[in-house]
Amino acid sequence: MFATLLKKINDAKLLPKISDTERQALEAGSVWVDGEFFGGNPDFQKIMGEAYPGLSAEEQAFLDGPVEELVHMVDSWQLRETRRIPEDVWQFLRDKGFFGLIIPKEFGGSGFSVLGRSAVMMKTSGLGPIGTLVVIPNTLGAAELLIEYGTPEQKDKYLPRLASGELVPCFGLTEPTAGSDAASIKAEGVVFKDENGEAKIRLNFSKRYITLAPVANIVSLACSLHDPDNILGKGEFPGISVVMLEKGTEGLGLGDHHLPIGPFDNGPIYGKDVIVPVDNIVGGPDGAGQGWRMLMEQLGGGRAVSLPAGGVALAKISAAATGPYSIVREQFGIPVGLMEGVETRVARIAALTYVMESARIYVCAGVDNGNHPPVISAILKQQTTEVGQQLVTDGMDVMAGAGVMQGPNNILGGGYVGAPVSITVEGANILTRTLMIFGQGAVRCHPHALDTLNAIEADDVPAFRKAILGWMGHSTTNFFRGIVRGVTRGWTVRTPVKDETAQYFRKLGWAASRFAFMTDLAMFLIGGKLKQRGKLSGRFSDALSWMLFGVTTLRRFEAEGRRKEDLPLVHWALRYSLQQIQLAFEGIYANFNVPVIGWFLRYPGRFWLRINPLSTGPKDSMDRAVAASIQKPGEQYERVAGGLGTPREDEPGMGRLLHAWRLVSEAQGATRKVRKALHKKQIKANDLVEAIEPAVEAGVITQDEGETIRKAEAARMEAIQVDTFSAEDYYKDEVSDNREAPRMARAANE
Incomplete structure (x- = not known):
């Protein structure tokens, strides 16, 4: 009976056929909590026993020290305008070990946990190209692949130089005809023996959308290996392999830029008859044909780190800014955050930020404990980037004009513009x-x-x-x-x-x-x-x-x-x-x-x-208490929105907003008294500031309370202002003509 059924299933093709690359993807990584849901009867006792750790003392000290210092030394608006990372920032990143967070200490790195790296990436994600410069060396790429699959010689050669920042990596995967369908890459490496009898690879390729390519000096290149003479002993077509290429290798083209929204260093990589030894394959000759497995296994954990960190950071910056702004900004004599329509948006931002942070920590802890869950990581990547975009859009809606007017004081604009990047990379969310x-x-x-x-x-x-x-x-x-x-x-x-x-x-x-x-x-x-x-x-x-x-x-x-x-x-x-x-x-x-x-x-x-x-x-009635969690200064606000940099009061944007919020919150009691007196016509005035003196004279508030209101209102007015530019600063008369670029790209493919 079962033999007959088996034949009918095969003949009818009732179940999906699995290709070789799909099989490698299926067998890569591990099944984790996702298996509990597919089983239909989750063991909640077991799930609640999963690790949910905090950061180590060393990791927390790094966040509080070098990362906090980095946040304050960077002018995010200037970075967005110039797209150039200052040399002193480059040197700071090298000196403080930002490039080696993933690399074990024996090779000069920090050996941080997945959770620790995620926390650093989250805190630096708002720094535009600098955040990207922290992410790429510490996620999928040269260091991660070498740590897991490299030969001892490769580890000794590359890892110390990657940890010090001497080598800046990029990962060459995406091509004009292969994006999410990475198994379809056309980059080819042909194995041959040179005149000295040494086994070499001749590479020809055209890659695009490669993050850090314009500033990188080492490339992990994914290619399809062809070995017509079976020199490696793995057949004529060993399969997808990852090959290390250093800048300066003849035929390797680096340096051109794409111009992504939310600018960061990204560009194409070209290769014309690039020749390197077979020892440059990650894992050596034995690693030939193992590239797809390497990528699937590491993506299983890698997707849980970098992009979710950015998505959660976007949620947190939305919460950190929108809650305070909804109290500082007033319309019709009350904070806009107390209006039910606005309150609904603020509540959604607060609650979903809490949700996304819980998932980030839970999954990072799982990867630290040895899980490499490709399905869970894919969920985390897709959902945190989608929800992050949704929440920053909610925040823009609450901030209205202050959200859309660009300049140093715009808090959410950069995140809003850059949100689609995370949605489209490392596997488009669709x-x-x-x-x-x-x-x-x-x-x-x-x-x-x-x-x-x-x-x-x-x-x-x-x-x-x-x-x-x-x-x-x-x-x-x-x-x-x-x-x-x-x-x-x-x-x-x-x-x-x-x-x-x-x-x-x-x-x-x-x-x-x-x-x-x-x-x-x-x-x-x-x-x-x-x-x-x-x-x-x-x-x-x-x-x-x-x-x-x-x-x-x-x-x-x-x-x-x-x-x-x-x-x-x-x-x-x-x-x-x-x-x-x-x-x-x-x-x-x-x-x-x-x-x-x-x-x-x-x-x-x-x-x-x-x-x-x-x-x-x-329920509608639930929104008020949820929104209040990020509308009042204190521990609860920090627990929901914390984990980002702490701005100084004199810093534009978030700094001046939080300063005003604290003062406005301190003045709330006295402000309420004055408004009540105005409503009852105990005093007369056209606005709150004008009402201070009559209120003091009438004994409604004390002189000190009046001064508190005065300071709060001055800070409020400063916080709700937006940037203005002179005509000279606003107009840009010259735009580079880049119409030749598409022809250059086509020529590289010929």
Whole structure:
């Protein structure tokens, strides 16, 4: 029976065919908490026991010392205008070890944890090209690949020079015809023996969008290796390999710039008959053909570090600025942040910043503990960059004119302009969401899918019997488990706590059972066509993403001691997360286009979903307490929005805003008295400042209170001003004609 079934499955192509590169991607990295959701019955006790650490003393000292100093020595506006990093900043980065955070101490680096590196990247992300200069050497690229796969000789040769900043790396992967589809790269390396009998590689390539390429002097180049004489003993086409190239190698072209929005050093790399020894392959000759595996394994952890750090930083700067601005800025005699429409935006910024930070720490800790979770890392990259963009847009809406007028005092404009960069790099978010997260997760993280596929490809009947019976049992169990949990609204789920957050564990467990069963339906009934059903896969990805954020938020709440002041944030965040899962399921049911079952899901199924929802979202009444967490100076504000630089009071932008906010907050009590007296017509005045003297004379406030109001109002007026420019500064009469650049790029490809 099973032999017949196996034949029919192969003939009908019910399950997706796995290519060699897809298999390497599937087998790279590790299954982690994602496997709990695909299993349908998450062990919340185990998940709550996952590490949620803080920084080491050394890492915290680095953040408080050199990183804080760097933040204050950089003029972000000047950097955006000139796009040139001053030489003294370059030297500071070298002297203080910014290039070697990832490199072990025995090679001259700092050996920081993933969490430590993420914290540094988050704090420097607002420094434009300098933030990028910190990220690239300490994430996917030369150092990370050499540490993991390099030969002893390669480590000794390159790592000390990378740690000192003598070598500035870039990673050459993307090409005009290969971006997210990195396996399609056309850069070719041909293995041959020179006249001395030494094995060499001749490389020809044209790369683009390569971050740091214009200022780099060492390239990790991804290429497709061709060995026509089988010199390396790995066949004619060993596969994708990573080759180290130093600047100055004949035929290697570096130095030209692209001009990305939110400017940072980025440009093309060209190579025409570049010849290097085979020992330049990362891992030596044995590393030939292993490049794709190396990239997949390191991306599994790497996506959890750099881009999420930037996405969370964008959320934090939105929270750090928008909360105070909503109190400092007044309309109709009250702070705009107390108006319900504005309050809703401020609340969303505060709660989702709390959520994204919880996920950043949780996942970084997981990678530090030896996990390399490609699916979880992809979720973190996609969602933190998307949410970061959403929150900075919310902040711009609250700041209105102050958000769109550029200049040194604009706090959010640079982040708003640069947000799309993180969304498009290291796998565009569209493809990450619609192809990778669920496409890879459904096979890799499912408890039986990969075993079944392996058995089918091997035509192994006993292995197939074992795998398919396990899969059928798993699916049946989740079908009935989902019914019971749906009827009881999750009351049968075992929760690790008994407090008011237990309801969220129940609902997440309920959602996981439905998710696991619907995954099985999709794989059984849609099968190999799932690759083309990106819209459906995207909805599965959304459900998985927000289940992850739900549990990481609860993990943060537990790890930080169940702080009572965090409960408004937690309640808002979990209701929002469950609402996103609810919407994802509604979309899945509405678009599950298969006979019979599809009709059942579209009509009775969706009706059941809507009358028995996981969540309808945060209540309006919840917004006030959540928004207040970033509208009042103090520890709670720091816990939500902290982790960035601390500006001095005299610094433009954030410095003057926070100064005004503190003064306005100190003056609130006295201000309230004056406004009340004005309302009752005890005193007369045209504005608050004019009312100070009459209020003092009438005994409404004291002289000291009057002076407090006066200082606060002066600081307020200064903080809400925007920059102005003279005609000479505003107009730029000469623009470089770069129309030859496309022809140069085409010529390099010929």
